[in-house]
Amino acid sequence: MSQSPEIEIAGRRIGAAHEPYVICELSGNHNGSLDRALAMVDAAADTGCDAIKLQTYTADTITLDVDRSEFRIEGGLWDGRSLYKLYQEAHTPFEWHAAIFERARKRGVTIFSSPFDETAVDLLAGLDAPAYKIASFEAVDLPLIRYAAAKGKPLIISTGMANLAEITAARDAALEAGAAGVLLLHCVSSYPATFEDANVRTVADMAQRFGTPVGLSDHTPGTAASVAAVAVGACAVEKHFTLARADGGPDAGFSLEPAEFSALVRDCKDGWRALGRAHYDTLGSERGSLQFRRSLYVVAEVKAGETLTRANVRSVRPGNGLAPVHLEAVLGQRAARDIARGEPLAWEMVAK
Structure with a gap:
């Protein structure tokens, strides 16, 4: 295996030899407004992020409208919500995608999304998405991974909740089905995640075990975990974004506001530059x-x-x-x- 594996998304090389690739996750913080979603794209572009990411699903493609206890969330940020109603509120309508993609490209920022079923993959393929992101909860959905990988673009796979065997299976399924490389993101599927659970040293271990570029999908507050991950070798960082936490939204509680996201971009890239090399000569x-x-x-x-x-x-x-x-x-x-x-x-x- 290569000592410094990398992938390429929209002409940008991502790997340990390059400054960290910062992904701005819009998620459902548009609060049901296309105008707000477009304003978020503009604000995200202004932060200097490398990419903007959406989530592509509908309530009907991701769950069922069933009144059973297992379809209801217990504890955490969304306590008491039914999966169907949460996803109804949080989804980005399919018909918005073209406008959002166009706005991001007009601003010169790479844009892609997380598909949650085959119809979402097809929609994104029609928009010429340069990569596909597999969310942590879908990392065990090998048929979905293979379907997305068959489009011949790189796959970014979050690994929250996944054990070593499941991560290996997801990586192998992607590569065998034709993905143009895999980027794994260490992730803690807790919203928000605590610093004690972040365990960013896993990034370096994953890079050694899996022979792929490795980054961090960060749900902790602030920017500290992301910068720490870069220090141990993360070549990509994904973080949720909102115009203002006070405006609410499904993910607002663990999202960064524009000034904070700008600081994240700056600190991750400056931190990577500061790593440099081990040396003892006078500069x-x-x-x-x-x-x-x-x-x-x-x-x-x-x-x-x-x-x-x-x-x-x-x-x-x-x-x-x-x-x-x-x-x-x-x-x-x-x-x-x-x-x-x-x-x-x-x-x-x-x-x-």
């Missing part, structure tokens, strides 16, 4: 500072033949004299000439 940017290291200076006037002592030689800044390591070697020696206070000490000033 070009440091050379101007070398003169301000400590060195040996004469701190009291010394006449020729007088002894150099701690009273007249000290290690001070700047760094124009002998290195401090030579202090013991010069103490007790005699001055070869008169030396004024403030002169940097050099070997020619020390009598042989």
Whole structure:
């Protein structure tokens, strides 16, 4: 396997050798308004994100309108909601997709989506989506993964709740069915997720185990987990987005507002640049500072033949004299000439 695997989405290479790919998840925070969805695209583009992502389903393609207890959510952000009514509220209508895709492309931002059934894959294929995202809850739906992969585009697969065998099966199904590469996203399917559960060290372990690019789908508050993931090798970060949490919305509680998302983009990319490489050489940017290291200076006037002592030689800044390591070697020696206070000490000033 390659030591640095990567995939390509819309001409952008994604992998450990490249700055992190930041995906802005719009989800259902449009609150049922196409105008708001388009405004979210504009606001997302302004953050500097690399891609915008939707979710493509209807209530009828993702669940059933059935009054049974297993179709009702218990606990968490959506406690008491029926799956059908939640998805009715949160879905992005199929007929909106063309306008949203057009707006993103007009703004110069890559856009793709998470399909939740074959009709959604077909819709996205018709819009020439450059990639498909498989959500964590669908990571075990191998027929859906194979159907999306057969379109020949890269697949991004979130791994929330999935064990090693399930992740392996999802990756293999995608590659065997024709996907142009797989990007795995470590994910905690809790909304919001806690920092204690984030376990972003899993990113590095996944990269080693699966031989694919690996990123993070982040449901924790703020940006800390995403930046930490980049520090351990995440080459992509996905985070939910809203115009304002106060406006409400299905995912508003764990979504970032525009200024926060801009900070996420900046911090992830700056953090990646700061990782650099392991080295111990003086950098070009440091050379101007070398003169301000400590060195040996004469701190009291010394006449020729007088002894150099701690009273007249000290290690001070700047760094124009002998290195401090030579202090013991010069103490007790005699001055070869008169030396004024403030002169940097050099070997020619020390009598042989």
